[in-house]
Amino acid sequence: MPRSWRALLPVLVAAPMLALPGLATAETGTDCFDKSVPLTVEEQRLTATLPGGGPAVGPELIRLAGFDALTGDFTRKLCGSTSPRRAERTVADAGRQLWRTAVDRAQGRRPELGTLDRYDDRPLYWARLRMSAALRQWTPRFPLAPDVRERLLTAFDQGSRGLDDVRFPLGKLTRRVLVSGFDPFQLDGAGVRISNPAGASALQLDGKVLQTPDGPALVHTVTFPVVWSYFDKGIVESAFGSALRDRARRPDVIMTVSQGRPGQFDIERWAGNWRGGSPDNNRASSTGPVPPAAGWPQPDVQFIETTLPYARMQAAPPGAYPVKFNQQFCVWPDSSHPGAGTPVCRTDSPRPGEIAASGGGGTYLSNESMFRSNRVRVGLGLPDLPGGHLHTPVLGQPTAPTALTDQDFESRRHAIADQVVTLATAAAG
CATH class of the missing domain: 3.40.630.20 (Peptidase C15, pyroglutamyl peptidase I-like)
Incomplete structure (x- = not known):
């Protein structure tokens, strides 16, 4: 990929931190997140409910699709990361796994995942936001330069959009x-x-x-x-x-x-x-x-x-x-x-x-x-x-x-x- 895209930080419009469902210690088992770190406008919508109230829509769609275990596992692994290299592997693997899980669920290969219609595209969107919010507010046990966090955010986003997955076979038969x-x-x-x-x-x-x-x-x-x-x-x-x-x-x-x-x-x-x-x-x-x-x-x-x-x-x-x-x-x-x-x-x-x-x-x-x-x-x-x-x-x-x-x-x-x-x-x- 060109350097201009690898350098992309998906932090474009920021606002004060909100307490997001799924980023508390109840899910991760470890409080390694700084809730004062600003989130993007998209990530802030994770707390939005329907006009009549009820649970936050994004996290509820994640739960109904059976993606909550995926997002919880990601935050636990973040908190357990002991080096930038290990964090990089965790982030890249999580992005690709989210994409592959969403595709497999949509095409009927993961019937055990949730009760939501398998054609529903929304759980992928909201799970990506929950995970990027966690990565943005993560406080590692080791120094992490801002440009390194930016690369981690880009790597996760790229994997979760299928951008790492485009590789066609050789030959002219297909x-x-x-x-x-x-x-x-x-x-x-x-x-x-x-x-x-x-x-x-x-x-x-x-x-x-x-x-x-x-x-x-x-x-x-x-x-x-x-x-x-x-x-x-x-x-x-x-x-x-x-x-x-x-x-x-x-x-x-x-x-x-x-x-x-x-x-x-x-x-x-x-x-x-x-x-x-x-x-x-x-x-x-x-x-x-x-x-x-x-x-x-x-x-x-x-x-x-x-x-x-x-x-x-x-x-x-x-x-x-x-x-x-x-x-x-x-x-x-x-x-x-x-x-x-x-x-x-x-x-x-x-x-x-x-x-x-x-x-x-x-x-x-x-x-x-x-x-x-x-x-x-x-x-x-x-x-x-x-x-x-x-x-x-x-x-x-x-x-x-x-x-x-x-x-x-x-x-x-x-x-x-x-x-x-x-x-x-x-x-x-």
Whole structure:
């Protein structure tokens, strides 16, 4: 991985410490945590409950999925670490174990883990936050420099997102597909019980062998944070660029996936070089052109067109939702003053000199995941390799405001994730 990503500290917006469920001595058996250390905004939400009260949502989802033993074991091992090297092994192993456990549970290989619907992506998200909060507030029995803790946080986060797990086999008998999903988002507006069908789809696809008319296709997946600063540091380029640089194991198809609009899938034709400033999961905003990521070849372009086989994907066996090919994009009315005026939206093709105001998928991190992954694809000299973005339908939430889940909510998530598998199979053919 590039040095810029390995140096990434996922501490972006901090606030005073809150007493978090699962970080007390009752779970760890040893009080080795400094509760005065600030946590990120995301980590603070571990104490959030539903409007009617009750247990904190994040820890309850961890418990219902059977992940509480995993998080408890991690904090006990942290407290028992006797050297930075041992802590590094503990942290790296814990991140990878969390990812593999979440994938195995989602794909039905760990039926003993909890009672929550196995397609549920939320326990992975909240368990990651509980463990990163523990690592941030950990007080080891030996000196630990701030930059070392930063590396530990990065190593854990990277492993828990599947970023350490992407390694395709050698040979040409099996096609290779790399797909990304996303964490839950809109946790302030929609609420902390929200799920992301793109993350659920990634868990269903990771390690799966798809049967296509051209032979088997192996899929690896990763999940991205909904945080601008991670993207600034090159998490997308690191994930996709590292795989594309490996000529012997290069993926044949790359596809980013996120939640889009209600009632339909959208295969996006255009990704645009503009971010619109919507707050991320740490309540940070960013507006302007998509910043380059250091260490990667990246052409200076305003729009990138999909190379996914969209017609074949639309002709795939039907699922619960229609599949559209979205050709819209938007430009600024005055190319010399990007950001000023009302964007002009069209469905033809961008013209030379026009400045992107929006891709078909908007101006948030979904558009940016497509733009960055395909910008590095083109920069690495792979203009014809299939790549692009798929927006899933909006999942919604359980009907009752006091419910963490219900049958309709779970059925919708199953239908979306299963259809993503079908569409990925069509793309891989």
